[in-house]
Amino acid sequence: MSITSQAEPLAKIRSKQMMELLASGKRIDGRDLLAQREITLERGIIEKAEGSASVTLGNTRVLVGVKIEAGEPYPDTPNQGVLTVNAEFVPLAHEFFEPGPPNENSIELARIVDRGIRESKAVDLEKLVLTPGRLVYVVFVDIYILNHDGNLVDASEYAALAALQQAKLPKVEVGEDGEVKRTGEFEKLPVVDTPISVTVAEIDGKLLVDPNLEEENMAQAKVTMTLTKDNKLCAVQKSGAGTFAFNQILECFKIAREKSSEIRRKFFEE
Amino acid sequence: MAVLVEKRQLVTPGEPLAEGDFIAGENSYQSEGKIYSQKLGLAEIDGKKISVVPLKGPYMPAVGDLVVGQVVDVSMGGWHVDINAPYTAILPISEVKGKPFGPRLEALTRIFGIGEILVSKVIAFDRTRDPVITIQGPGLGKVRDGVVVGLTPTKVPRLIGRKGSMISMIKRESGCEIVVGQNGRIYISGRNPEKVELVIRAVRMVEEQAHTTGLTDRIKAFLEAGKEVKTDEKQP
């Protein structure tokens, strides 16, 4: 059951300061409304994972590991590999993260990232079939939040994409008895698009790109838009108990298109 | 500047009621120069004040309301009483007349145990704290026998009737003692169990047939005949 979330209350003077700054087009951490925090990206950190990447977005820090195994295809897509995205809000990332099964926030996060990758067809799943209808590659994308300072979605999305781009696909031999053996050789995981998400929060009629945690607590709503390399929208999620005006949503698209191209150029084009 | 609805018009939440220089009364709100309804109900226009009389809704305690409640818990300060509202009411020890005693739980449950039915009055409530009730006053206090039946709170005025016409008629015809709690809890007691049963059925008729016309007459006929008279069975 989904229950009204209770944001950490901001000190009154802090929210007042935030509003005053916003009125003059500035943010509490000195950024412009449309500026992202600094992004750092590191690929291939976990040797035992087929792919991995770590992203920092200001103080937000996310690690993604990709594991690839042989397994059964979904019955409705017998000739495609399987992609699954899971997110763990690890207790070390924030004092309010509790150990336990995934809650609605981590499920939502994983599903937004999943949607962006799936709908952009970034991973060519048709190339991941071993025995049609029987055996395919299963690509597990596990998102690990290490430090939470807002906008977990974008940090996770960038890390997931980087880890997939870097992932090696283990070559296997399938024996007569159906036994799967790794040959020890690898090829590249076929990643053919670069979906980039951009999250915009609304506070008091103003649109803010890449909200930090304080801003997220202040914002009633945010929206994540993911764009393909051809600037097509492939995933949207409005999140939070607030609303957007129609023209704001169209504005968000324009912001997302511009920001996603920048990030793609800087980090994801080979 | 215009009123957009007729007086007593049935309106739904979000329906614009007036545009321009008006005041949002009960169950309506103002946004960008317009007054909108918050509830399903009937529009009321009183000069510049536009409000809505709800047809459905939770009971919200108001100071002075007569309420019928049930004791659900006991703590050091007094009794917790379910009054069919979003908040449990508190009956403080100080509001129980002539009972000087130390705040010992054991002693409190001996006065009113859990499950006890109380006829009480709301003496304080402001939504930030639980409502406070009293049993000091004529007709208030613990009841010893009888039954309590529920009625949708917004239908309570229907059971009371115009200037009390319906409820006095029911009392007269049945000879029962009836306490109509504003909270939609009706206490009924009488010597004759059959009469009590008739009153219960009459309250149920109000609940189920609040949307029909001639309800008072029908209930009167029902109580007189000792059975329900359907409209179509009436003598020509």
Add this chain to the structure above:
Amino acid sequence: MKSSRKLIDENGLRVDGRRWDELRPVKMEVGLLANANGSSYIQQGKNKIMVAVYGPKEAHPKHLGNPDRAIIRCRFHMAPFSTEERKSPAPSRREVELSKIIREALEPAVFSEYYPRSMIDVFIEVLESDGGSRCAGTMAASLALADAGIPLRDLVAACAVGKVEGQIVLDLNDVEDKEGEADMPVAVIPALGRISLLQMDGQFTEEEFAEALELAQKGCRSLYEIQKQALKQRYLPEKEALEAEEKGGK
């Protein structure tokens, strides 16, 4: 994934005979569950969804209560028999996500500040599912809230728009949802003129996105009228009886 079936025929008609901008037949009712404070039922395409609202009531456990407003608990749940293959009754990840986004679509419409420390429960049960069940569920939930007499800024109207064979279409059914190229559920709060639910999967160009958003607004406007009718139909007799009684008393 895509079948060879044509989703739009040479006359521009969709698999169920609708034009691109046509809604499925829809039926809405309120006030049908005796125990609930408010309830509703919606039938849209094959969707059959029942909603019950309980509350506002004391928050349980008490520490859940918020000193400033009522909290809303929302559960979107699909019956095991609502889908082609039996669905496990345990909540799926999809249901967890939808419970959250539907709650967030409803919350901005509710004057929850009127009932601090209390709790409002919204239970959405999909008895049979078709395309657009989250939108139908959202609409029905707002009707059940209104039926419970909970103060609202407005009802919440919702519909999905999508792309089928390159064409932007309104109110996707199951097949169009599964085989089409894009699906975008949208909910609006008409009195505020704002969007309270927005999701999208598939692919849209900027022009298609703008067009789809426009079409969604149009769809929501039509559905909103049906929502209002459902409430009025149920409560008009009560209003008339009240008036007759008053006249009789004079």
